[in-house]
Amino acid sequence: MPLDLILAHVHAYATLCMTGLIWFVQVNHYPLFKNVAEANEDVWRKYEEAHQARTTVIVMPLMFAELGTAGWFAFTQTGPLTIAGAALIAIVWLQTFAVAVPIHAALGRAFDARLHARLVWTNWIRTVGWSARGVIGLMLLQRVLLQQAAAA
Numbered sequence: 001m002p003l004d005l006i007l008a009h010v011h012a013y014a015t016l017c018m019t020g021l022i023w024f025v026q027v028n029h030y031p032l033f034k035n036v037a038e039a040n041e042d043v044w045r046k047y048e049e050a051h052q053a054r055t056t057v058i059v060m061p062l063m064f065a066e067l068g069t070a071g072w073f074a075f076t077q078t079g080p081l082t083i084a085g086a087a088l089i090a091i092v093w094l095q096t097f098a099v100a101v102p103i104h105a106a107l108g109r110a111f112d113a114r115l116h117a118r119l120v121w122t123n124w125i126r127t128v129g130w131s132a133r134g135v136i137g138l139m140l141l142q143r144v145l146l147q148q149a150a151a152a
Contacts, residue, residue: 016138
């Protein structure tokens with residue numbers, strides 16, 4: 001199997017996994033944080049700490065796979081699709097590490113309803129960004145499949 005085709009599959013897989021995960025987090029997981037914190041502050045701190053550790057184990061390999069394959073395609077298949085994809089990766093990474101991670105760190109010290117609301121609201125940036133990335137990942141995979149079919 002050609003390298004571009006392998007990387008297009010990895011890229012689409014990682015992106016679609018992140019898309020599904022971010023929707024689950026946005027619609028289900030983050031809104032429930034408040035319930036845990038209201039039940040017991042000590043339990044909340046342990047919960048938030050576990051959330052951060054467990055989430056990192058899942059998302060970081062996917063995010064790095066997505067970043068690496070998007071970088072590959074940005075240099076080998078330059079065009080509006082890969083440029084838009086790279087811009088969206090920059091946005092979701094910036095939002096993740098400049099906004100979400102610091103909020104999680106603060107929430108890990110003590111639950112704050114305003115910070116929690118900010119986390120939920122600003123996470124829409126990642127939710128929309130990864131949703132668009134999912135479409136781009138599928139489009140890129142289709143393009144590579146068509147290129148491979150034409151070359152055969």
